[in-house]
Amino acid sequence: MKRIIYFVLAILVCGIYVGCSENEIDLYDQTPRINFYGSTTHVRTLVDTDYVKKEPYAVDSFMVRIQGDLLKENRDFCVKITTNRDYQNSVDVILENKYTYTELDTVCQVFYYKINRPKVESGRNVYGCYLEFDLDNPFHQFDKGLVEKNQEVLNVRWELRPDEWEDWIFGSYSDSKYMFIMNVCQRVWDDLENEDVDKVKQAYREYIEAGNPPILGEDGDEIDYE
Structure with a gap:
């Protein structure tokens, strides 16, 4: 038994x-495979410090994860932008022609790209698209990983209003009014100096006297700094 x-x-x-x-x-x-790592939606909120810069773009990043063993040598991959029909406004993104995975002692690595800042317009402050691995690109050296990790939603929006905005200085707030202030002074609200108040008012008077169209606030009325 x-x-x-x-x-x-x-x-x-x-x-x-x-x-x-x-x-x-x-x-x-x-075979070596690659996935986007983290949340399937990446939200990038642009603030006043992003818009006061002379460069027309903001730098952002995504993280990828290797599926399987550690790599034994550097390997390239490519990313492309595809349309996300959940958004009426697309994002203008500047990607590298190819990225190279070099962190051979780990399975995760961060990579960077640029977002062309959307023009600040009333009612159009949310933009979106997909970041997606470009599997058909001849420079792409990975096979497709997990289906649900082959693309990442990029959601871009702006929130410019400073926490400490005071109506008694420039009147009621609007994004277009604040953009004009930043363009004239090349500073954000927290860095403004006393003389900037008169500088902005004079600049707007000269702007109108030069025959430019009035700048409108979110309510459709012309902005004023009185």
Whole structure:
């Protein structure tokens, strides 16, 4: 009886060993694959310090994760922009022609790209698209990873209003009014100086006297600094 029990146990152990061995082969015998890592939606909120800069873009990043073993050598991959029909306004993104995964001692690495700042317009402050691995690009050296991690939603919006805005200085707030202030002074609200108040008022008078169209606030009325 004991011999029968030992025989049955031996068969079970062999079966488990074979099953584990097959799983190991399945797990580590894959070609290199890559996925976006983290949330499937990345929200980038542009603030006043992003818009006061002379550069027309903001720098952002995404993280990728290697699927499977650590890489043994550097490997390139490509990312493209695709339309996200959940957004009426698309994002103008500047990507590298290719990115190179170099962190061979880990499975995650951060990469950078640029977002052309959307023009501040009333009612159009949310923009979106997909970042997606460009599997058909000849420079792309990874096979497709997880379907749900092959693309990432990029949601871009702006929130310019300073926390400390005071109506008694420039009147009621509007994004267009604040943009004019930043363009004239090349400073954000927290860095404005006393003389900037008269500077902005004079600049707007000269702007109108030069025949330029009035700047409108969110309510559709012309802005004023009185």
